[in-house]
Amino acid sequence: MSAYGACVYIVSRSADKANAQLLCSKSRVAPLKTLSIPKLELCGALLLANLLSKLQKMDIFSGPYFCWCDSTVVLAWLNSESSRFTTFVANRVASIQRLSAGMEWLHIPTALNPADIISRGALPMELNASDLWFHGPLFLLLPRSSWPPSPAQEQCILELRKATCLVLTSPIDLTSNCKSPTLTVSDLQNGTRLLVRVVQRATMWADLKAIQANHVLKSSNCLSSLSPFVDDFGLLRVGGRLSNSSLPFDSRHPMILPRKHPVTSAIIKHFHKESLHAGPRTVLARIRLHYWPIGGEEQSLL
Known part of the structure; x- marks a missing residue:
């Protein structure tokens, strides 16, 4: 993965029709320092949270906001206390949780994720012909009951902060409790x-x-x-x-x-x-x- 990104779609519905359209997107080049795939996915989630937070503050659109990610590791991180993880993960999880407060994070299969086009790259002709990129996955137009099911959340053990075990014992008196002015x-x-x-x-x-x-x-x-x-x-x-x-x-x-x-x-x-x-x-x-x-x-x- 040489880049990561996020894209935002707006879904409008009328009595007999629904439409989904790409609203905006943003991408970043992956840092030169090698990061694991889950960490890069987490950076993409932070990029999305920033985009949605700015849109929400504009107060133009009404309705709920849904955040989608194809990484079950990232979703497990976001459903946990940020303080449980190492500094890199903890800082980004805390920011995402703050920026996306009130929004719902859901899982999307990788094959249906339009943001993957950003990380894989695409030729202009391929992008121009991509319905997935311009209109998002088809399930956005369907009732929520038809959305892809989210896998069962498991406790994530990646990037956990190292715990220190402190054992308390009765103190040992290392003095001789000498009360006389001289040693015997x-x-x-x-x-x-x-x-x-x-x-x-x-x-x-x-x-x-x-x-x-x-x-x-x-x-x-x-x-x-x-x-x-x-x-x-x-x-x-x-x-x-x-x-x-x-x-x-x-x-x-x-x-x-x-x-x-x-x-x-x-x-x-x-x-x-x-x-x-x-x-x-x-x-x-x-x-x-x-x-x-x-x-x-x-x-x-x-």
């Missing part, structure tokens, strides 16, 4: 657990949900060999036979840290410095009394 050991421990929980939820959310639902992790999952579980605080910890030992809870079930995360790197640096830059195995042993960094043996500082 308990405050630091709670703050550290909160930080690790946030990191785990950001990086291992799927694993957390699977473990909470008692799903078996795939053997290829790096956590599967750790027998992980989620504690009462919502932290992902290492399970296994150490639960039967007399070690402190954090040493029996260290908190799992994601691979190469900034928080993981900061914790490794802390223990590396605290151990006076000891060897990799010594540092890793100290870390695993509290944390279990995934791939800890491969960390650059170790």
Whole structure:
């Protein structure tokens, strides 16, 4: 389609005769930017709405105004809220709905649509001999009951605006609710657990949900060999036979840290410095009394 257009016909009726005549038409060259056929059809519908709106304001003709389009997609757009669609479609649908307020939009088969002559083009001799162009489709002279039936309207899914899903959850208090002027050991421990929980939820959310639902992790999952579980605080910890030992809870079930995360790197640096830059195995042993960094043996500082 290299062009689009619209044409307007006036139908006059007397006691024994009806006549339809081309009143005016307008065409536009399709933009250089490639547009889909439905979008070009929508531009044609806007052109028609502008023409009819101007004629209506002239207050010369009495009677109803009918708008015809052979695109079921365009008709579905016009029967919907303009805000549902992307900017290009939404702006034109809103304009058409405003300009053609009080007018009825109907479907016309493509073979009977004289506006298609504009988009296809025609030689002067062909146009001069075209009754369809000068007098419109024959059904305009017939009672409305004989007009072409309009297809059932379906909800259009083309050019829908992308929806954003917003999920509201109860806020998580990431503070330690410290009321004293100084930090205590308990405050630091709670703050550290909160930080690790946030990191785990950001990086291992799927694993957390699977473990909470008692799903078996795939053997290829790096956590599967750790027998992980989620504690009462919502932290992902290492399970296994150490639960039967007399070690402190954090040493029996260290908190799992994601691979190469900034928080993981900061914790490794802390223990590396605290151990006076000891060897990799010594540092890793100290870390695993509290944390279990995934791939800890491969960390650059170790």
